[in-house]
Amino acid sequence: MTMSALRRPGERDRLVVKFTQIDWTFCIALCLLAGVGSLMMFSVAGSSWEPWAGPHLFRFGICFALMIALAMFDVRVWFALAYPIYGIGLALLVAVELVGDTRMGATRWLDIGFMSFQPSEVMKVGIVLALARFYHGISADDARLSWWLLIPAAMIAAPVLLVAHQPDLGTAMLIAMTGAAVVVLAGLSWKIIGAAVISFAAAVPIMVIFVMHEYQRKRVMTFLNPENDPSGSGYHILQSKIALGSGGFFGKGYGLGSQSQLNFLPEKHTDFIFATLAEEFGFLGCALVLALFAAVIFMALRTASLAHSHFGRLAAAGVTATFTLYVLINGAMVMGLAPVVGVPMPLLSYGGTVMLTVMIGWGLVQSVRVHRYSEVTSGKGAFV
Amino acid sequence: MSEPSIFFTEVNERQGAFHRRSFLLGGFAGAGLLALGGRLAHLQLLEAQRYEKLSASNQFNFRLVPPPRGLIVDRNGQVLATNRPNFRLLVVKDGEHEPAPTLKTLAHFVPLDEARQARLLKEFERTPNRVPVSVMEDMTWEQFSAINIRAPEMPNVTADMGEVRVYPHGGAFAHVIGYVAKVNREDLTETGPNSEAILLHPGFRIGRQGVEKAFDLDLRGRTGARKVEVDARGREVRNDPGGDIQAVSGKTVELTLDVDIQKRALEVMDDESGAIVVMDCRSGDLLCMVSAPSFDANRFVRGLSVAEYRALADYERRPLLDKAMSGTYPPGSTFKMTTALAALGAGIDPEERVFCSGGWRFGGRTWRCWRHSGHGSQNMHEAIKNSCDVYFYQVALRMGPDHIARAAKALGFGQAFDIGIPGQRTGVVGSTEWKRTRVKRDPTWHPGDSVSYGIGQGYITANGLQLAVMTARLANGRKQLNPRLIKSVGGVEMPPGDEVPSLPFSQEHLDYVRAGMIAVANDARGTAFRQSQLGLGDVLMAGKTGTAQVRSYDGVADRDSRSVRWGLKDHNLYVAFAPIDQPRYAISVIIQHGGLGGATAAAPRAREVMRVALLKDPEIRARITQPLPMPDVSDLPPTGMAPDGSVIAPPPETGDPV
Incomplete structure (x- = not known):
């Protein structure tokens, strides 16, 4: 009944109908993940809702409502706003460059009176929207290999360079990888992909030696050799591994993780919350949470493949790719497989900005799902 | 098909x-x-x-x-060094808490002035993170509880109870026992007992001098956890009492010293600088070893301020120097027994007489006797009793230095004794061989060297301990008695000082010399008769005075020591033993720059200390059925004042000028 309702143009514009089209299984998975995050924050705060567990749940609630609200907007609205959002994001990044707040040696924040925020977060959604919008307008052949591809290359390069200059290498890489994911999903020629991978591999040592800042280089070196410096920068990685390993199969028990409770684990409620989870709930708990993440990712990818518009497909898949990157990078960092780059675990980690970005992204994905039959007019090469 | 085809195209x-x-x-x-x-x-x-x-x-x-x-503890178990509870304030530096604001806050509760805060901040810079630094020792209970109440607001501050070393007798034992102090970086070693982690504990103290240093490892005990x-x-x-390891306290070190004798000895020294050593003539146990002026070792435990340290180090009378062991002085006339024994051993007839006219012409100069009017005809016994310089000049010249050196060494001069603590200076015992090898400037032994050697001047110096050993050996008369300071460590008795070879002197010669010493103190014309009366019935004391010059009197018209500044005054010495029939205790007293005379400055002090030692001895007490009243004590003169010239007193100048 619902399916047929959606196929009747008058019926599917009704809010109630739209509401039923939201992927509620997906939403339950999101709530479970946010709940696990809050549970761990309650534990590390010494069985207290303050200062993290309560605010985390509250923010999630707000963001969840926002996600549902955004899902109600037709995918054509997103389509129309794609370039403006990207343009605003880019303008804000330039503004940061000119008048931004400098904290801890990096200019990332923009003070807008009542609050300060990082424009680079806007760009995480903006780049997905803009690229999806662009690929919507070109043919498969052009997407594979053509001069047109210089445009998405420039669209990715501009924000990446601006963010890298702040300097915030972690976010710059995340934006670049998100953009690359969309470009690959859109059907880029394997030859180009292969060439890019090879040249990237060759560029890494050069980056490390000539381009990186001292603190970034130190992080990389520490990652390669954490035991060399157990109380300095290697401390984070080492303590995180101890927390994970000592958890064992069943974990030490809720509220009994000595690494996190006694503050050996740094950033136990933010970037390293997964280690807290691993210590107290062991392999079992971790495996369940990773399965939840897998479920979220696959449900979102399924949503992307359901979309009838190329814009919707690419936008949903792009958001999913960003989310996947967050999970994998944070997981690898916590487990000592990647350098400490300051990428949080989405939904689990405490932090408002990332929560907001991720939930806006899921709002876009749900909008694509709700409006999967919407037609999006194509204008080849058109920018509006 | 109602679906628009566009979906499929x-x-x-x-x-x-x-x-x-x-x-x-x-x-x-x-x-x-x-x-x-x-990976997980x-x-x-x-x-x-x-x-x-x-x-x-x-x-x-x-x-x-x-x-x-x-x-x-002392020989009777009286405590000389112990520990008492100490409320201590510790601050740790870590990444989150800076010490500077913490100290500012703490200054509201405990006295911490700016200078002290600055000094502590420097210490924090040297200390690694998470190692506590002691900010304040010995807080009062009020301060301790005030800090403890506010502890939750100051997570990097702890107030705990430790122990602090305390020396109940203050300065009396400062030189022998030494003191403990904080561990320096220099104390730490790579291996061995000084590499242990406990040394970094803020409450740990390391022995710095004397017994505290020499027996540091025994006193330390076993660290607990x-x-x-x-x-x-x-x-x-949280604390897990099940996993605790009990600390084992250090061993008790028992000294041979006696707290009463030691304290009385320091008292009688008054403001004078010098040393008093009392030794048991039978066992070799040291009952007293005092150096004056002394210092309060308790101040060193807390840590001296620079000003306090400078005051001690710069004071002319050098409180930090142990004059009983580390100060060496010419023995002066107290050396005459040695010269006499050497002369007897060299075959000189003690009845041979020498005429003293108050001076003796030799080698182009006049060697003066301390008594300008002369002693007249003297045999050896009279020469000891009167301390006649001319007699000993001539005897020493006749036999030469090597006889004297042999006798001196047999009596303990020129050597350091193994008493368990470091710091003895051996002094000099001159001989032809010694001068040839040691005095590069003038390696030949001149006859004139022998002349002054005979009266304990020139190439002969000794410390207070050696003088006491000499006296004890003379009094004992049989053995080369060694001094013993440490009675037992942890209940294990240390080897006694009387398992030693015999003295290389004939009994007859020793008796002869002892008779001379008895005459000094008991013949009404002896140089220290009046100052040697113990007032203990038939328990009598034998002794020998000495005055050692510290400047040349050549061409000095006024030889009266009283008019010159302190550092140029003569040293005054007295050695004695008692009782004369069955010697029990030997004593040596050195008054540095006393400026009076061995009899006047040193002998009354020796008598007083000897009385305390004798009266503590139960056997002696039994002998004194009816002690005689104390003699007139007005002969213990105030410093710098002339002694009164009563009839039986020797003349004011009791020195032995060369």
Whole structure:
């Protein structure tokens, strides 16, 4: 009944109908993940809702409502706003460059009176929207290999360079990888992909030696050799591994993780919350949470493949790719497989900005799902 | 088909490509998550035990507990060094808490002035993170509780109860016992007992001088440990009493000293600078070893301020120097027994007479006797009794230095005794061989050297301990008695001082010399008759006075020591033993720059200390059925004042000028 309702143009514009089209299984998975995050924050705060567990749940609630609200907007609205959002994001990044707040040696924040925020977060959604919008307008052949591809290359390069200059290498890489994911999903020629991978591999040592800042280089070196410096920068990685390993199969028990409770684990409620989870709930708990993440990712990818518009497909898949990157990078960092780059675990980690970005992204994905039959007019090469 | 065909025409190449690529993305995500799961399995299942150990070593710490330091007691078990509770204020520096604002806050509760805060901040710079620094020792109970109440607001501050060393008798034993102090970087070694972690504990103290230093390892005891759960900043969260290791207190070191004699000896020294050593003539046990002026070792335990230290170090009378062991002085006339024994051994007839006219012409100069009017005809006995210089000039010249040196060495001069603590200076015992090898400037022994050697001047110096040993050996008359300071350590008796070879002197000669010493103190014309009366019935004392010059009197018209500054005044000495029939105690007294005379400055002090020693001896007490009243004590002169010239007193100048 619902399916047929959606196929009747008058019926599917009704809010109630739209509401039923939201992927509620997906939403339950999101709530479970946010709940696990809050549970761990309650534990590390010494069985207290303050200062993290309560605010985390509250923010999630707000963001969840926002996600549902955004899902109600037709995918054509997103389509129309794609370039403006990207343009605003880019303008804000330039503004940061000119008048931004400098904290801890990096200019990332923009003070807008009542609050300060990082424009680079806007760009995480903006780049997905803009690229999806662009690929919507070109043919498969052009997407594979053509001069047109210089445009998405420039669209990715501009924000990446601006963010890298702040300097915030972690976010710059995340934006670049998100953009690359969309470009690959859109059907880029394997030859180009292969060439890019090879040249990237060759560029890494050069980056490390000539381009990186001292603190970034130190992080990389520490990652390669954490035991060399157990109380300095290697401390984070080492303590995180101890927390994970000592958890064992069943974990030490809720509220009994000595690494996190006694503050050996740094950033136990933010970037390293997964280690807290691993210590107290062991392999079992971790495996369940990773399965939840897998479920979220696959449900979102399924949503992307359901979309009838190329814009919707690419936008949903792009958001999913960003989310996947967050999970994998944070997981690898916590487990000592990647350098400490300051990428949080989405939904689990405490932090408002990332929560907001991720939930806006899921709002876009749900909008694509709700409006999967919407037609999006194509204008080849058109920018509006 | 009601569906518009556009949906199907849209299923174009682009959609196909997207589907293939989105499968790829799914595969990538799945592979990545599986890799994370694999890594988790590796860490949490395979390496779990290793990380559990690391986690436990993070979580649990052993806090070292310094053991109570061993006691130091006197021969009767009186405590000379002990420990008392100490409320201590400790501050740790870590990443989150800076010491400077903490000190500012603490200054509201305990006296911490700006200068002290600055000094502590410097100490914090040297101290590694998480190692506590002692900010204040010996807080009052009020301060301690005030800090403890506010402890939750100051997580990097702890007020705890430790122990502090205390010396109940203040300065009386400062030189012998020494003191303890904070551990310096120089104390720490790579291996051995000084590499132990307990040395870094803020409550730990290391022995710095004397017995505290020499027996440091015995006094330390065995370090204990408390098992505690700590957080990442090293702060204690919980205690686990089951895992504690008890500290074992250090061994007790028992000294041969006697607290009453020692304290009386320091009292009689008054403001004078010098040393008093009392030795048991039968066992060799040292009953008293005092150096004056002294200092309060308790001040050193807390740490002296620079000003306090400078005051002690710059004071002319040098309180920090142990004059009983480290100060060497010409023995002066107290050396005449040695010369006499050497002369007897060299075959000189003691009845042979020498005429003293108050001076003796030899080698182009006049060698004066201390008594300008002369002693007249003297045999050896009279020469000892009167301390006649001319007699000993001539005797020494006749036999030469090597006889004297042999006798001196047999009596203990020129050597350091193994009494358990370091710091003895051996002094000089001159001989032709010694001068040839040691005096580069003038390696030949001149006859004139022998002349002054005979009266204990020139190439002969000794410390107070050696003088006491000499006296004890003379009094004992049989053995080369060695001094003993440490009676037992941890209940294990130390070897006594009387298991030694015999003296290389004939009994007859020793008796002869002792008779001379008895005459000095008991013949009404002896040089120290009046000052040697013990007032203990038939318990009598024998002695010998000495005055050692510290400047040349050549061409000095006024030889009266009273008019020159302190540092140029003569040293006054007295050695004695008692009782004369069955010698029990020997004493040596050195008054540095006393400026009076051996009889006037040193002998009354020796008598007073000797009385205390004798009266503490139960056998002597039994002998004194009816003690005579104390003699007139007005002969203990105030410093710098002339002694009154009563009839039986020797003349004011009791010195032995050369």
